[in-house]
Amino acid sequence: MKNVQPKGSHFIDGAYVEDTAGREIPCVYAATGETVATLHAATPAVVEQALASAARAQKEWAALAPVARGRVLSRAAAILRERNEELSELESIDTGKPIQETLVADAASGAEALEYYGGLTATLTGETVPLGGDFVYTIREPLGVCLGIGAWNYPTQIACWKAAPALACGNAMVFKPSEVTPLCALKLAEIFIEAGAPAGLFNVVNGYGDAAASMVSDPRVAKVSLTGSVPTGQKVYAAAAEGMRHVTMELGGKSPLIIFEDADIENAVSAAINANFYSTGQICSNGTRVFVHEAIVDEFTERLLERTRKAIIGDPLDPETQIGPMITDVQRQKVLEYIEIGKAEGAELLLGGHAPEGAGYYIEPTVFGNVTDEMRIAREEIFGPVLSILTFGDEAEVVARANDTEFGLAAGLFTKDFTRAHRVVAQLQAGTCWINEYNLTPVEAPFGGVKMSGVGRENARAAIEHYSQVKSVYVAMGDVAAAF
Numbered sequence: 041m042k043n044v045q046p047k048g049s050h051f052i053d054g055a056y057v058e059d060t061a062g063r064e065i066p067c068v069y070a071a072t073g074e075t076v077a078t079l080h081a082a083t084p085a086v087v088e089q090a091l092a093s094a095a096r097a098q099k100e101w102a103a104l105a106p107v108a109r110g111r112v113l114s115r116a117a118a119i120l121r122e123r124n125e126e127l128s129e130l131e132s133i134d135t136g137k138p139i140q141e142t143l144v145a146d147a148a149s150g151a152e153a154l155e156y157y158g159g160l161t162a163t164l165t166g167e168t169v170p171l172g173g174d175f176v177y178t179i180r181e182p183l184g185v186c187l188g189i190g191a192w193n194y195p196t197q198i199a200c201w202k203a204a205p206a207l208a209c210g211n212a213m214v215f216k217p218s219e220v221t222p223l224c225a226l227k228l229a230e231i232f233i234e235a236g237a238p239a240g241l242f243n244v245v246n247g248y249g250d251a252a253a254s255m256v257s258d259p260r261v262a263k264v265s266l267t268g269s270v271p272t273g274q275k276v277y278a279a280a281a282e283g284m285r286h287v288t289m290e291l292g293g294k295s296p297l298i299i300f301e302d303a304d305i306e307n308a309v310s311a312a313i314n315a316n317f318y319s320t321g322q323i324c325s326n327g328t329r330v331f332v333h334e335a336i337v338d339e340f341t342e343r344l345l346e347r348t349r350k351a352i353i354g355d356p357l358d359p360e361t362q363i364g365p366m367i368t369d370v371q372r373q374k375v376l377e378y379i380e381i382g383k384a385e386g387a388e389l390l391l392g393g394h395a396p397e398g399a400g401y402y403i404e405p406t407v408f409g410n411v412t413d414e415m416r417i418a419r420e421e422i423f424g425p426v427l428s429i430l431t432f433g434d435e436a437e438v439v440a441r442a443n444d445t446e447f448g449l450a451a452g453l454f455t456k457d458f459t460r461a462h463r464v465v466a467q468l469q470a471g472t473c474w475i476n477e478y479n480l481t482p483v484e485a486p487f488g489g490v491k492m493s494g495v496g497r498e499n500a501r502a503a504i505e506h507y508s509q510v511k512s513v514y515v516a517m518g519d520v521a522a523a524f
Protein backbone atom coordinates (compact mmCIF):
# COMPACT_ATOMS: atom_id res chain seq x y z
CA MET A 41 0.00 0.00 0.00
CA LYS A 42 1.39 3.39 -0.92
CA ASN A 43 2.05 5.90 1.84
CA VAL A 44 -1.14 7.83 2.58
CA GLN A 45 -0.08 9.26 5.93
CA PRO A 46 -0.90 12.99 5.71
CA LYS A 47 1.65 15.60 6.80
CA GLY A 48 -0.60 16.48 9.71
CA SER A 49 -3.99 15.46 11.09
CA HIS A 50 -5.63 18.80 10.36
CA PHE A 51 -5.38 21.50 7.71
CA ILE A 52 -5.75 24.95 9.24
CA ASP A 53 -4.90 28.44 8.07
CA GLY A 54 -3.26 27.19 4.90
CA ALA A 55 -1.04 24.46 6.39
CA TYR A 56 -1.03 21.02 7.94
CA VAL A 57 -1.28 21.05 11.73
CA GLU A 58 -0.50 18.28 14.20
CA ASP A 59 -1.11 17.93 17.92
CA THR A 60 -0.22 14.44 19.09
CA ALA A 61 -1.92 15.09 22.42
CA GLY A 62 -5.21 14.26 20.66
CA ARG A 63 -6.70 10.73 20.75
CA GLU A 64 -5.46 8.49 17.93
CA ILE A 65 -7.58 8.06 14.82
CA PRO A 66 -6.48 4.90 13.00
CA CYS A 67 -7.26 4.98 9.30
CA VAL A 68 -7.97 1.40 8.26
CA TYR A 69 -8.10 0.05 4.71
CA ALA A 70 -11.36 -1.89 4.79
CA ALA A 71 -10.26 -4.38 2.14
CA THR A 72 -7.46 -5.78 4.32
CA GLY A 73 -7.95 -4.45 7.83
CA GLU A 74 -4.51 -2.87 7.68
CA THR A 75 -3.89 0.53 9.32
CA VAL A 76 -2.66 2.80 6.52
CA ALA A 77 -2.37 6.06 8.46
CA THR A 78 -2.71 7.28 12.03
CA LEU A 79 -4.07 10.71 12.82
CA HIS A 80 -4.83 12.52 16.06
CA ALA A 81 -8.18 13.98 17.03
CA ALA A 82 -8.33 17.73 17.43
CA THR A 83 -7.53 19.10 20.87
CA PRO A 84 -9.29 22.27 22.08
CA ALA A 85 -6.20 24.24 20.94
CA VAL A 86 -6.58 22.92 17.38
CA VAL A 87 -10.29 23.70 17.34
CA GLU A 88 -9.55 27.22 18.55
CA GLN A 89 -6.98 27.75 15.80
CA ALA A 90 -9.43 26.51 13.16
CA LEU A 91 -12.32 28.72 14.25
CA ALA A 92 -10.18 31.81 14.76
CA SER A 93 -8.54 31.56 11.35
CA ALA A 94 -11.88 30.83 9.64
CA ALA A 95 -13.47 33.89 11.25
CA ARG A 96 -10.59 36.04 10.03
CA ALA A 97 -10.51 34.57 6.51
CA GLN A 98 -14.28 34.89 6.12
CA LYS A 99 -14.11 38.69 6.34
CA GLU A 100 -11.34 38.86 3.74
CA TRP A 101 -13.22 36.48 1.42
CA ALA A 102 -16.59 38.20 1.72
CA ALA A 103 -14.93 41.51 0.79
CA LEU A 104 -13.80 40.15 -2.60
CA ALA A 105 -15.78 40.82 -5.75
CA PRO A 106 -18.10 37.84 -6.29
CA VAL A 107 -16.54 37.08 -9.67
CA ALA A 108 -13.15 36.73 -7.95
CA ARG A 109 -14.61 34.26 -5.45
CA GLY A 110 -16.15 32.31 -8.30
CA ARG A 111 -12.79 32.12 -10.04
CA VAL A 112 -11.24 30.39 -7.03
CA LEU A 113 -14.00 27.78 -6.96
CA SER A 114 -13.61 27.17 -10.70
CA ARG A 115 -9.85 26.75 -10.32
CA ALA A 116 -10.36 24.29 -7.47
CA ALA A 117 -12.72 22.32 -9.72
CA ALA A 118 -10.10 22.19 -12.47
CA ILE A 119 -7.45 20.90 -10.04
CA LEU A 120 -9.82 18.21 -8.76
CA ARG A 121 -10.37 17.06 -12.34
CA GLU A 122 -6.63 17.07 -13.16
CA ARG A 123 -5.96 14.92 -10.08
CA ASN A 124 -9.03 12.73 -10.40
CA GLU A 125 -7.03 9.54 -10.66
CA GLU A 126 -4.91 10.05 -7.55
CA LEU A 127 -7.87 11.45 -5.56
CA SER A 128 -10.02 8.48 -6.58
CA GLU A 129 -7.34 6.08 -5.41
CA LEU A 130 -7.19 7.86 -2.06
CA GLU A 131 -10.99 7.80 -1.83
CA SER A 132 -10.92 4.03 -2.45
CA ILE A 133 -8.30 3.56 0.26
CA ASP A 134 -10.18 5.83 2.68
CA THR A 135 -13.58 4.17 2.12
CA GLY A 136 -13.02 0.78 0.46
CA LYS A 137 -15.28 1.77 -2.46
CA PRO A 138 -14.31 0.25 -5.83
CA ILE A 139 -12.06 2.42 -7.99
CA GLN A 140 -14.51 2.04 -10.89
CA GLU A 141 -16.98 3.99 -8.75
CA THR A 142 -14.63 6.55 -7.23
CA LEU A 143 -13.24 7.53 -10.65
CA VAL A 144 -16.68 8.84 -11.63
CA ALA A 145 -18.59 9.64 -8.44
CA ASP A 146 -16.34 11.40 -5.95
CA ALA A 147 -13.76 14.02 -6.97
CA ALA A 148 -15.70 14.28 -10.25
CA SER A 149 -18.94 15.04 -8.41
CA GLY A 150 -17.08 17.45 -6.13
CA ALA A 151 -15.66 19.23 -9.17
CA GLU A 152 -19.16 19.57 -10.61
CA ALA A 153 -20.37 21.25 -7.43
CA LEU A 154 -17.43 23.68 -7.53
CA GLU A 155 -18.01 24.40 -11.22
CA TYR A 156 -21.70 25.00 -10.63
CA TYR A 157 -21.27 27.36 -7.69
CA GLY A 158 -18.18 28.96 -9.23
CA GLY A 159 -20.43 30.04 -12.08
CA LEU A 160 -23.28 31.07 -9.79
CA THR A 161 -21.24 33.24 -7.42
CA ALA A 162 -21.36 36.41 -9.51
CA THR A 163 -25.10 36.06 -10.13
CA LEU A 164 -26.11 36.20 -6.45
CA THR A 165 -27.85 39.53 -6.32
CA GLY A 166 -30.63 41.10 -4.32
CA GLU A 167 -33.84 42.62 -5.60
CA THR A 168 -35.43 46.03 -5.72
CA VAL A 169 -38.99 46.29 -4.46
CA PRO A 170 -40.87 49.42 -5.59
CA LEU A 171 -43.31 50.88 -3.07
CA GLY A 172 -44.61 53.81 -5.11
CA GLY A 173 -41.92 56.36 -4.33
CA ASP A 174 -40.16 54.71 -1.41
CA PHE A 175 -38.50 51.40 -2.18
CA VAL A 176 -36.76 48.46 -0.60
CA TYR A 177 -33.65 46.77 -1.82
CA THR A 178 -32.28 43.49 -0.53
CA ILE A 179 -28.73 42.31 -0.04
CA ARG A 180 -27.88 38.62 0.09
CA GLU A 181 -25.26 38.33 2.84
CA PRO A 182 -23.11 35.44 4.00
CA LEU A 183 -23.83 33.81 7.36
CA GLY A 184 -20.21 33.80 8.57
CA VAL A 185 -18.33 30.67 9.63
CA CYS A 186 -20.14 27.47 8.63
CA LEU A 187 -19.40 24.10 10.17
CA GLY A 188 -19.63 21.05 7.90
CA ILE A 189 -19.79 17.61 9.51
CA GLY A 190 -19.40 14.60 7.22
CA ALA A 191 -20.43 10.94 7.07
CA TRP A 192 -18.02 8.27 5.87
CA ASN A 193 -19.53 7.06 2.63
CA TYR A 194 -18.60 10.01 0.36
CA PRO A 195 -15.82 11.97 2.11
CA THR A 196 -14.76 14.06 -0.91
CA GLN A 197 -18.23 14.61 -2.31
CA ILE A 198 -19.76 15.61 1.02
CA ALA A 199 -16.95 18.12 1.69
CA CYS A 200 -17.41 19.66 -1.78
CA TRP A 201 -21.21 19.71 -1.67
CA LYS A 202 -21.01 21.70 1.56
CA ALA A 203 -17.99 23.88 0.81
CA ALA A 204 -18.97 24.97 -2.72
CA PRO A 205 -22.26 26.76 -1.89
CA ALA A 206 -20.91 27.99 1.46
CA LEU A 207 -17.88 29.63 -0.13
CA ALA A 208 -19.88 30.93 -3.10
CA CYS A 209 -22.03 32.92 -0.67
CA GLY A 210 -18.98 34.44 1.05
CA ASN A 211 -18.79 32.16 4.08
CA ALA A 212 -15.80 30.31 5.49
CA MET A 213 -16.04 26.62 6.39
CA VAL A 214 -14.56 24.40 9.04
CA PHE A 215 -15.11 20.80 7.97
CA LYS A 216 -15.03 17.83 10.36
CA PRO A 217 -14.80 14.58 8.37
CA SER A 218 -16.05 11.27 9.72
CA GLU A 219 -13.46 9.72 12.00
CA VAL A 220 -13.39 6.60 9.83
CA THR A 221 -12.55 8.50 6.62
CA PRO A 222 -10.23 11.35 7.66
CA LEU A 223 -8.01 11.57 4.57
CA CYS A 224 -9.87 12.97 1.55
CA ALA A 225 -11.06 16.34 2.86
CA LEU A 226 -7.45 17.23 3.71
CA LYS A 227 -6.65 17.04 -0.01
CA LEU A 228 -9.55 19.35 -0.79
CA ALA A 229 -8.18 21.86 1.73
CA GLU A 230 -4.78 21.76 -0.02
CA ILE A 231 -6.49 22.29 -3.38
CA PHE A 232 -8.40 25.37 -2.20
CA ILE A 233 -5.10 26.99 -1.19
CA GLU A 234 -3.56 26.13 -4.57
CA ALA A 235 -6.62 27.61 -6.24
CA GLY A 236 -6.04 30.94 -4.51
CA ALA A 237 -8.39 30.82 -1.51
CA PRO A 238 -7.20 32.79 1.51
CA ALA A 239 -5.58 30.73 4.28
CA GLY A 240 -8.22 29.73 6.84
CA LEU A 241 -11.17 29.87 4.43
CA PHE A 242 -11.59 26.08 4.34
CA ASN A 243 -10.13 24.32 7.36
CA VAL A 244 -10.28 20.60 8.07
CA VAL A 245 -10.42 19.49 11.69
CA ASN A 246 -10.27 15.74 12.22
CA GLY A 247 -11.74 14.17 15.32
CA TYR A 248 -14.59 12.22 16.83
CA GLY A 249 -18.12 13.42 17.52
CA ASP A 250 -17.02 15.44 20.57
CA ALA A 251 -14.73 17.64 18.47
CA ALA A 252 -17.64 18.45 16.16
CA ALA A 253 -19.99 18.96 19.11
CA SER A 254 -17.63 21.53 20.68
CA MET A 255 -17.77 23.56 17.46
CA VAL A 256 -21.56 23.27 17.03
CA SER A 257 -22.00 25.33 20.19
CA ASP A 258 -19.19 27.83 19.55
CA PRO A 259 -20.51 31.40 19.20
CA ARG A 260 -18.37 31.95 16.09
CA VAL A 261 -20.26 29.26 14.19
CA ALA A 262 -23.30 30.65 12.34
CA LYS A 263 -24.45 27.50 10.58
CA VAL A 264 -24.09 23.74 10.85
CA SER A 265 -24.51 21.36 7.93
CA LEU A 266 -24.46 17.70 8.90
CA THR A 267 -24.53 14.56 6.80
CA GLY A 268 -25.09 11.66 9.13
CA SER A 269 -27.60 9.48 10.91
CA VAL A 270 -30.93 10.59 12.36
CA PRO A 271 -29.84 10.22 16.04
CA THR A 272 -26.75 12.41 15.43
CA GLY A 273 -28.91 14.85 13.49
CA GLN A 274 -31.30 15.21 16.41
CA LYS A 275 -28.43 15.99 18.78
CA VAL A 276 -26.72 18.43 16.45
CA TYR A 277 -29.97 20.20 15.49
CA ALA A 278 -30.86 20.64 19.18
CA ALA A 279 -27.41 21.99 20.05
CA ALA A 280 -27.47 24.38 17.09
CA ALA A 281 -30.91 25.64 18.13
CA GLU A 282 -29.48 26.88 21.45
CA GLY A 283 -27.56 29.52 19.54
CA MET A 284 -30.31 30.02 16.90
CA ARG A 285 -27.88 28.72 14.26
CA HIS A 286 -28.93 27.84 10.75
CA VAL A 287 -28.86 24.12 9.95
CA THR A 288 -28.88 21.75 7.04
CA MET A 289 -29.51 18.13 8.02
CA GLU A 290 -28.85 15.41 5.43
CA LEU A 291 -29.82 12.29 7.33
CA GLY A 292 -30.77 8.68 6.77
CA GLY A 293 -33.53 6.98 4.83
CA LYS A 294 -35.48 3.81 4.06
CA SER A 295 -36.60 4.77 0.63
CA PRO A 296 -39.13 2.95 -1.58
CA LEU A 297 -38.53 1.90 -5.17
CA ILE A 298 -41.85 0.99 -6.81
CA ILE A 299 -41.94 -1.24 -9.88
CA PHE A 300 -45.34 -1.19 -11.59
CA GLU A 301 -46.56 -4.07 -13.77
CA ASP A 302 -45.87 -2.20 -17.04
CA ALA A 303 -42.24 -1.36 -16.14
CA ASP A 304 -39.31 -2.18 -18.38
CA ILE A 305 -37.98 -5.06 -16.30
CA GLU A 306 -34.30 -4.82 -17.31
CA ASN A 307 -34.18 -1.11 -16.49
CA ALA A 308 -36.03 -1.67 -13.23
CA VAL A 309 -33.54 -4.40 -12.27
CA SER A 310 -30.62 -2.09 -13.15
CA ALA A 311 -32.11 0.59 -10.92
CA ALA A 312 -32.69 -1.86 -8.06
CA ILE A 313 -29.04 -2.94 -8.33
CA ASN A 314 -27.83 0.68 -8.29
CA ALA A 315 -30.25 1.50 -5.48
CA ASN A 316 -28.94 -1.26 -3.22
CA PHE A 317 -25.45 -2.42 -4.12
CA TYR A 318 -23.57 0.67 -5.36
CA SER A 319 -20.99 1.63 -2.71
CA THR A 320 -21.81 -1.72 -1.08
CA GLY A 321 -25.20 -0.31 -0.12
CA GLN A 322 -23.76 2.52 1.97
CA ILE A 323 -25.85 5.31 0.46
CA CYS A 324 -28.40 7.38 2.33
CA SER A 325 -30.89 7.61 -0.54
CA ASN A 326 -30.87 3.88 -1.36
CA GLY A 327 -34.17 2.34 -2.45
CA THR A 328 -34.01 -0.57 -0.03
CA ARG A 329 -37.73 -1.31 -0.02
CA VAL A 330 -38.33 -2.59 -3.52
CA PHE A 331 -42.10 -2.83 -4.05
CA VAL A 332 -42.78 -5.04 -7.09
CA HIS A 333 -46.23 -5.56 -8.60
CA GLU A 334 -47.41 -9.13 -7.94
CA ALA A 335 -47.90 -9.79 -11.68
CA ILE A 336 -44.19 -9.37 -12.43
CA VAL A 337 -42.47 -10.19 -9.16
CA ASP A 338 -41.29 -13.64 -10.31
CA GLU A 339 -39.77 -12.36 -13.53
CA PHE A 340 -38.21 -9.36 -11.78
CA THR A 341 -36.74 -11.49 -9.00
CA GLU A 342 -35.30 -14.04 -11.39
CA ARG A 343 -33.47 -11.37 -13.43
CA LEU A 344 -32.30 -9.55 -10.29
CA LEU A 345 -30.80 -12.74 -8.87
CA GLU A 346 -29.24 -13.78 -12.20
CA ARG A 347 -27.54 -10.43 -12.59
CA THR A 348 -26.52 -9.97 -8.96
CA ARG A 349 -24.88 -13.42 -8.88
CA LYS A 350 -22.41 -12.08 -11.45
CA ALA A 351 -21.29 -9.14 -9.29
CA ILE A 352 -17.51 -9.08 -8.89
CA ILE A 353 -16.52 -8.72 -5.24
CA GLY A 354 -12.87 -7.93 -4.60
CA ASP A 355 -9.99 -5.54 -4.14
CA PRO A 356 -11.32 -1.98 -4.44
CA LEU A 357 -8.20 -0.91 -6.36
CA ASP A 358 -8.76 -3.55 -9.07
CA PRO A 359 -10.65 -1.86 -11.93
CA GLU A 360 -12.76 -5.01 -12.42
CA THR A 361 -14.15 -4.95 -8.87
CA GLN A 362 -17.79 -3.95 -8.58
CA ILE A 363 -18.39 -4.56 -4.87
CA GLY A 364 -15.90 -3.56 -2.19
CA PRO A 365 -15.96 -4.12 1.57
CA MET A 366 -18.08 -2.36 4.17
CA ILE A 367 -16.42 0.64 5.74
CA THR A 368 -15.66 -1.01 9.11
CA ASP A 369 -16.07 -4.34 10.83
CA VAL A 370 -18.58 -2.68 13.18
CA GLN A 371 -20.76 -1.73 10.20
CA ARG A 372 -20.41 -5.23 8.74
CA GLN A 373 -21.52 -6.79 12.03
CA LYS A 374 -24.52 -4.47 12.13
CA VAL A 375 -25.53 -5.56 8.62
CA LEU A 376 -25.02 -9.25 9.45
CA GLU A 377 -27.26 -8.80 12.50
CA TYR A 378 -29.99 -7.33 10.28
CA ILE A 379 -29.67 -10.32 7.96
CA GLU A 380 -30.25 -12.62 10.96
CA ILE A 381 -33.21 -10.48 12.03
CA GLY A 382 -34.67 -10.73 8.50
CA LYS A 383 -34.40 -14.54 8.56
CA ALA A 384 -35.90 -14.72 12.05
CA GLU A 385 -38.79 -12.48 10.98
CA GLY A 386 -39.68 -14.90 8.20
CA ALA A 387 -38.28 -13.13 5.14
CA GLU A 388 -36.92 -15.48 2.48
CA LEU A 389 -33.16 -15.19 1.96
CA LEU A 390 -32.83 -15.48 -1.83
CA LEU A 391 -29.19 -14.53 -2.28
CA GLY A 392 -26.06 -13.76 -0.27
CA GLY A 393 -26.34 -13.18 3.45
CA HIS A 394 -22.78 -14.10 4.35
CA ALA A 395 -19.45 -12.51 5.01
CA PRO A 396 -16.93 -14.18 2.66
CA GLU A 397 -13.89 -15.86 4.25
CA GLY A 398 -10.66 -13.91 4.47
CA ALA A 399 -9.44 -10.47 5.36
CA GLY A 400 -11.45 -7.31 4.86
CA TYR A 401 -14.96 -6.33 5.85
CA TYR A 402 -16.75 -7.90 2.90
CA ILE A 403 -20.36 -8.95 2.79
CA GLU A 404 -22.22 -10.55 -0.09
CA PRO A 405 -24.95 -8.62 -1.91
CA THR A 406 -28.08 -9.90 -0.20
CA VAL A 407 -31.65 -10.20 -1.47
CA PHE A 408 -34.66 -10.98 0.69
CA GLY A 409 -38.03 -11.98 -0.82
CA ASN A 410 -41.46 -12.12 0.84
CA VAL A 411 -40.66 -9.13 3.01
CA THR A 412 -43.61 -7.52 4.78
CA ASP A 413 -44.05 -3.96 5.97
CA GLU A 414 -43.75 -4.57 9.70
CA MET A 415 -40.43 -6.44 9.52
CA ARG A 416 -37.49 -4.52 10.98
CA ILE A 417 -35.50 -5.05 7.77
CA ALA A 418 -38.26 -3.09 6.00
CA ARG A 419 -38.44 -0.31 8.60
CA GLU A 420 -34.90 0.46 9.76
CA GLU A 421 -31.96 1.84 7.84
CA ILE A 422 -29.42 -0.99 7.43
CA PHE A 423 -26.79 0.94 5.43
CA GLY A 424 -25.42 -2.14 3.70
CA PRO A 425 -26.07 -4.30 0.63
CA VAL A 426 -29.44 -5.72 1.69
CA LEU A 427 -32.36 -5.48 -0.74
CA SER A 428 -35.89 -6.30 0.37
CA ILE A 429 -38.58 -7.29 -2.15
CA LEU A 430 -42.16 -6.53 -1.13
CA THR A 431 -45.12 -7.22 -3.41
CA PHE A 432 -48.19 -5.07 -4.00
CA GLY A 433 -51.48 -5.21 -5.90
CA ASP A 434 -52.64 -1.67 -6.60
CA GLU A 435 -51.46 1.90 -6.79
CA ALA A 436 -53.25 3.40 -3.78
CA GLU A 437 -52.04 0.54 -1.61
CA VAL A 438 -48.38 0.90 -2.64
CA VAL A 439 -48.40 4.67 -2.17
CA ALA A 440 -49.72 4.31 1.37
CA ARG A 441 -47.17 1.60 2.19
CA ALA A 442 -44.29 3.54 0.61
CA ASN A 443 -45.13 6.55 2.79
CA ASP A 444 -45.56 4.52 5.96
CA THR A 445 -42.09 5.35 7.33
CA GLU A 446 -40.56 8.00 9.56
CA PHE A 447 -38.03 8.74 6.79
CA GLY A 448 -38.53 10.75 3.60
CA LEU A 449 -35.25 11.11 1.78
CA ALA A 450 -35.92 9.63 -1.65
CA ALA A 451 -38.27 7.47 -3.72
CA GLY A 452 -38.33 5.99 -7.20
CA LEU A 453 -40.83 4.39 -9.51
CA PHE A 454 -40.81 2.48 -12.78
CA THR A 455 -43.75 2.60 -15.18
CA LYS A 456 -44.38 3.38 -18.84
CA ASP A 457 -47.58 5.23 -17.90
CA PHE A 458 -46.52 8.85 -17.44
CA THR A 459 -49.86 9.98 -16.06
CA ARG A 460 -49.47 7.44 -13.31
CA ALA A 461 -45.82 8.38 -12.77
CA HIS A 462 -46.63 12.02 -12.04
CA ARG A 463 -49.76 11.18 -10.05
CA VAL A 464 -47.79 8.86 -7.78
CA VAL A 465 -44.78 11.17 -7.42
CA ALA A 466 -47.15 13.93 -6.29
CA GLN A 467 -48.22 11.72 -3.38
CA LEU A 468 -44.82 10.37 -2.32
CA GLN A 469 -43.38 11.89 0.86
CA ALA A 470 -39.76 12.24 -0.22
CA GLY A 471 -37.36 15.08 -0.95
CA THR A 472 -36.01 13.53 -4.16
CA CYS A 473 -37.96 11.28 -6.56
CA TRP A 474 -36.87 9.47 -9.70
CA ILE A 475 -39.09 8.33 -12.56
CA ASN A 476 -37.55 5.39 -14.44
CA GLU A 477 -34.13 5.95 -12.78
CA TYR A 478 -32.62 5.79 -9.33
CA ASN A 479 -29.91 7.50 -7.27
CA LEU A 480 -28.77 10.07 -9.82
CA THR A 481 -27.97 13.29 -7.99
CA PRO A 482 -26.77 15.96 -10.43
CA VAL A 483 -25.62 19.21 -8.82
CA GLU A 484 -28.30 21.06 -10.80
CA ALA A 485 -31.08 19.37 -8.79
CA PRO A 486 -31.87 20.17 -5.14
CA PHE A 487 -31.20 17.23 -2.82
CA GLY A 488 -32.46 16.64 0.71
CA GLY A 489 -35.07 14.98 2.85
CA VAL A 490 -38.49 15.47 4.40
CA LYS A 491 -39.78 14.04 7.70
CA MET A 492 -36.95 12.55 9.80
CA SER A 493 -34.57 12.51 6.83
CA GLY A 494 -33.67 16.12 7.35
CA VAL A 495 -34.13 19.80 6.72
CA GLY A 496 -32.68 22.09 4.07
CA ARG A 497 -31.41 21.27 0.62
CA GLU A 498 -27.99 20.73 -0.86
CA ASN A 499 -27.07 21.43 -4.49
CA ALA A 500 -28.71 23.70 -7.06
CA ARG A 501 -29.83 27.27 -6.36
CA ALA A 502 -31.76 25.89 -3.39
CA ALA A 503 -28.54 25.56 -1.36
CA ILE A 504 -27.89 29.30 -1.70
CA GLU A 505 -30.92 29.93 0.51
CA HIS A 506 -29.30 27.82 3.19
CA TYR A 507 -25.89 29.53 3.15
CA SER A 508 -26.98 33.17 3.02
CA GLN A 509 -29.40 35.57 4.63
CA VAL A 510 -31.33 38.46 3.19
CA LYS A 511 -31.04 42.01 4.48
CA SER A 512 -33.91 44.36 3.57
CA VAL A 513 -33.09 48.03 3.22
CA TYR A 514 -36.02 50.46 3.26
CA VAL A 515 -35.30 53.71 1.45
CA ALA A 516 -37.56 56.70 2.08
CA MET A 517 -37.85 59.29 -0.69
CA GLY A 518 -40.08 61.76 1.18
CA ASP A 519 -40.83 63.23 4.58
CA VAL A 520 -41.39 61.15 7.68
CA ALA A 521 -44.99 61.03 8.91
CA ALA A 522 -45.41 61.07 12.71
CA ALA A 523 -48.51 61.31 14.94
CA PHE A 524 -47.21 64.32 16.84
Ligand SMILES: NC(=O)C1=CN([C@@H]2O[C@H](COP(=O)(O)OP(=O)(O)OC[C@H]3O[C@@H](n4cnc5c(N)ncnc54)[C@H](O)[C@@H]3O)[C@@H](O)[C@H]2O)C=CC1
Nearest residue numbers: 190191192217218248249252253268269272290291292324
Ligand atom coordinates in the same frame (compact mmCIF):
# COMPACT_ATOMS: atom_id res chain seq x y z
N1 LIG B 1 -28.86 12.50 3.48
C1 LIG B 1 -27.62 12.40 3.05
O1 LIG B 1 -27.18 13.17 2.20
C2 LIG B 1 -26.71 11.33 3.57
C3 LIG B 1 -26.95 10.74 4.81
N2 LIG B 1 -26.08 9.79 5.31
C4 LIG B 1 -26.42 9.13 6.57
O2 LIG B 1 -25.27 9.03 7.40
C5 LIG B 1 -25.35 7.86 8.20
C6 LIG B 1 -24.04 7.08 8.12
O3 LIG B 1 -22.96 7.88 8.41
P1 LIG B 1 -22.23 7.90 9.83
O4 LIG B 1 -20.91 8.53 9.63
O5 LIG B 1 -22.33 6.56 10.45
O6 LIG B 1 -23.18 8.89 10.65
P2 LIG B 1 -23.00 9.42 12.14
O7 LIG B 1 -24.27 10.11 12.44
O8 LIG B 1 -22.52 8.38 13.06
O9 LIG B 1 -21.80 10.49 12.03
C7 LIG B 1 -21.85 11.58 11.16
C8 LIG B 1 -20.86 12.63 11.61
O10 LIG B 1 -21.32 13.24 12.81
C9 LIG B 1 -20.28 13.29 13.78
N3 LIG B 1 -20.88 13.28 15.10
C10 LIG B 1 -21.20 12.22 15.88
N4 LIG B 1 -21.75 12.64 17.04
C11 LIG B 1 -21.78 13.99 17.01
C12 LIG B 1 -22.24 15.00 17.91
N5 LIG B 1 -22.78 14.71 19.07
N6 LIG B 1 -22.12 16.29 17.54
C13 LIG B 1 -21.59 16.62 16.34
N7 LIG B 1 -21.13 15.70 15.45
C14 LIG B 1 -21.24 14.40 15.77
C15 LIG B 1 -19.42 12.09 13.45
O11 LIG B 1 -18.14 12.23 13.99
C16 LIG B 1 -19.45 12.11 11.92
O12 LIG B 1 -18.51 13.01 11.42
C17 LIG B 1 -26.51 7.07 7.68
O13 LIG B 1 -27.63 7.23 8.51
C18 LIG B 1 -26.79 7.71 6.33
O14 LIG B 1 -28.09 7.54 5.88
C19 LIG B 1 -24.98 9.42 4.62
C20 LIG B 1 -24.70 9.97 3.40
C21 LIG B 1 -25.56 10.94 2.77
